[in-house]
Amino acid sequence: MNSSLLICNARVIDPSQGLDDQCDLLIESGMVKSLAKSGKIPVASGYTTIDVSGHWLMPGLIDMHVHLREPGESHKETILTGCLAAAAGGFSTVACMANTQPVNDQAAVTAWILREAEKQNVKVLPIGAVSKGLQGEVLTEMGEMAQAGCVAFSDDGRPVASSRLMRNAMDYAKSLGVAIISHAEDPTLSQYASMHEGSHSERLGLSGSPSATEEIMVAREIALCRLTRCRVHIAHVSTATAVEMIRRAKDEGLPITAEVCPHHLLLNHAKVACFRSEAKVAPPLRDESDRLALLDGLRTGVIDCIASDHAPHASADKDAPFESCANGITGLETSVTSTYSLVQNETLTAMRWVEAMTLAPAKVLKIKVPTLAVGSSADLVLFDVKRKWKLTPENTLSLSHNSPMMDQTFTGAITATMVGGRFIYERK
Amino acid sequence: MSHLLTTEDLSLTDFQKFTELASFFENHQKDSETTSGILRGKTILQLFLEDSTRTKISFELAAKRLGANVLHFSISQSSLNKGESLKDTILTLNQYHPDTWIIRAPRSGTCHLLTQWTKSPIVSAGDGQYQHPTQGLLDCWTLLNHLPSIKGKKIVLLGDILHSRVARSQIPLLNKLGAKITLCGPYTLLPKSAAEWEVHVEPVLEKAVAGADAIFCFRLQKERMTSALIPSQQEFHRIWGLTKKKHHDLCPQAWILHPGPVNWGVELGFDMEDHPKSLILEQVRRGLYMRMAVLARVLGKDPLV
Numbered sequence A: 001m002n003s004s005l006l007i008c009n010a011r012v013i014d015p016s017q018g019l020d021d022q023c024d025l026l027i028e029s030g031m032v033k034s035l036a037k038s039g040k041i042p043v044a045s046g047y048t049t050i051d052v053s054g055h056w057l058m059p060g061l062i063d064m065h066v067h068l069r070e071p072g073e074s075h076k077e078t079i080l081t082g083c084l085a086a087a088a089g090g091f092s093t094v095a096c097m098a099n100t101q102p103v104n105d106q107a108a109v110t111a112w113i114l115r116e117a118e119k120q121n122v123k124v125l126p127i128g129a130v131s132k133g134l135q136g137e138v139l140t141e142m143g144e145m146a147q148a149g150c151v152a153f154s155d156d157g158r159p160v161a162s163s164r165l166m167r168n169a170m171d172y173a174k175s176l177g178v179a180i181i182s183h184a185e186d187p188t189l190s191q192y193a194s195m196h197e198g199s200h201s202e203r204l205g206l207s208g209s210p211s212a213t214e215e216i217m218v219a220r221e222i223a224l225c226r227l228t229r230c231r232v233h234i235a236h237v238s239t240a241t242a243v244e245m246i247r248r249a250k251d252e253g254l255p256i257t258a259e260v261c262p263h264h265l266l267l268n269h270a271k272v273a274c275f276r277s278e279a280k281v282a283p284p285l286r287d288e289s290d291r292l293a294l295l296d297g298l299r300t301g302v303i304d305c306i307a308s309d310h311a312p313h314a315s316a317d318k319d320a321p322f323e324s325c326a327n328g329i330t331g332l333e334t335s336v337t338s339t340y341s342l343v344q345n346e347t348l349t350a351m352r353w354v355e356a357m358t359l360a361p362a363k364v365l366k367i368k369v370p371t372l373a374v375g376s377s378a379d380l381v382l383f384d385v386k387r388k389w390k391l392t393p394e395n396t397l398s399l400s401h402n403s404p405m406m407d408q409t410f411t412g413a414i415t416a417t418m419v420g421g422r423f424i425y426e427r428k
Numbered sequence B: 001m002s003h004l005l006t007t008e009d010l011s012l013t014d015f016q017k018f019t020e021l022a023s024f025f026e027n028h029q030k031d032s033e034t035t036s037g038i039l040r041g042k043t044i045l046q047l048f049l050e051d052s053t054r055t056k057i058s059f060e061l062a063a064k065r066l067g068a069n070v071l072h073f074s075i076s077q078s079s080l081n082k083g084e085s086l087k088d089t090i091l092t093l094n095q096y097h098p099d100t101w102i103i104r105a106p107r108s109g110t111c112h113l114l115t116q117w118t119k120s121p122i123v124s125a126g127d128g129q130y131q132h133p134t135q136g137l138l139d140c141w142t143l144l145n146h147l148p149s150i151k152g153k154k155i156v157l158l159g160d161i162l163h164s165r166v167a168r169s170q171i172p173l174l175n176k177l178g179a180k181i182t183l184c185g186p187y188t189l190l191p192k193s194a195a196e197w198e199v200h201v202e203p204v205l206e207k208a209v210a211g212a213d214a215i216f217c218f219r220l221q222k223e224r225m226t227s228a229l230i231p232s233q234q235e236f237h238r239i240w241g242l243t244k245k246k247h248h249d250l251c252p253q254a255w256i257l258h259p260g261p262v263n264w265g266v267e268l269g270f271d272m273e274d275h276p277k278s279l280i281l282e283q284v285r286r287g288l289y290m291r292m293a294v295l296a297r298v299l300g301k302d303p304l305v
């Protein structure tokens, strides 16, 4: 990009600089050349100017928890389609979980993923497995994998059942300076379960997973964090008590962070009735009181990040009786738009909302903090706060359609995503 | 009416229409000229994903008494696990244009799932642990023939309520009929959200059944032991099994119902066979007429309308 692009009249929200103001942004050679209050950047000849009044402009967003399904399950998603969905959803960076086939449990698989990722416009950061084959028995070569490009380690999709292995993983990860991400679920308590245990599971005759399933493991991870002082990140927090436990652990000064998914923030277990397979997810959609506690946890920063847990599945995986169909909800394309409703109803400030998808996940993964500071790469996203939009099977860019938010109309839409001064996505 | 998947959305009027028609069929049981033409030319497809000889026979006879053509198709869970797709099975059988489906399935919600793939109405013949609506209807109808009004009567559901599709079908109907419902059993077999079911919970049998007007018992599945929900059948029987003596001492007026097959010596004592208050065989007999009523109404051929 040789020419200069002047983006005018945006509400710029950039947590890295504590900035929330009506601004113009000048981009030259793929970099942020200047950023100033609207009207303060003199327009020179040769500038392409776009007026984005009514838009919010934010640094490129991070989704730190997605499943891209490659290698191995390219009928559900590929690194290519996952990146297209990410860009359409406003994300210029995604971190992908290790439960592929083969599992990302060795540097060669990490390198393969990164080779595929290099061809994409979105930055893909692999998360390596904690245990070989996600079997929960032997540690992976985390050192080599970190060198190959893994930014954190997790057996996500499966809990690490053995406390001893988890303790060792934390000790080892601490020596490498990387975080362990925990899918906190007691597998013996959630055995047979296909949804949250509560009034709906009992009415529907489905075996449920009580909130204690998560709380037992969050308590363990906190205890092990206290023991090892390794950085521990709790994935997809779903219960009120887990939020309270994380709050106390943070007050104690433990290096614990946490994320929450849009579906847990916006939906409760009533969504499962009657047997809607798109609403089957692990951890499950829980009670309304849990949902409200998650909102509060995110608002106050006890929960650091918003992450989609984008988990694409082919329709055949969902076309089965509820107990036997796959767990997972797609989220890359709806995460930003759906959680914007929380800013609209003033649950979250705009700054906190953007922080949860930029500064906060960058700190967990120890990667460069997304910023619109002068001199940085022009990675940004434009969000039209008034535009009405819905995800439909026809306009979905992900290969899979398993979302309970399908066909729901949202207010607010990503209109463009830019990386290095180049639009990688523009909504028509 | 369309499908019959649950009793939850049935009104008292719906229930009365079913019982009136079931009574009509009972009264005309010898009059095949009246009944055998009602579903003539209709094709009823019985799809059973789990074995159940008793329910199969009851539905099949009901359909035949009304003159329908009945096709029975069984497919085991194991062949479905081997990758034979349920959707494919339904789309295939759709080609025979069934006028209605009777579906029995081991996994909760299968009937709801199948409604996506067929235009014909579905009658649930037992859907996982979710619902068994015809059983709920026939149980309440049977009891009504002995207790003219259920309003304010003490009805006890005894045993494994948590995993019982029959209990889930009975409770909404009993509630609409004004019964005072008590659930009794060990807490491992009771729902935690009982308050939302508008029922009373009492784990102590002696307190639960005292003065009861009727007791609905449930079959205790062997898997409840293997999944460590109760320690043994023997202990279950000692504490929660209904025997002749307990019945005599605590609730001699109570009618005894059970959807069958009974594990004698577990949920009911051996001495409860042939008990004068037992309605268990009557439930089987009335089940036929209730299923005739359900099929006729689902297919829009209620002769009383």
Ligand SMILES: [Zn+2]
Binding pocket: A156, A157, A158, A183, A235, A236, A282, A283
């Ligand atoms: Zn997970």
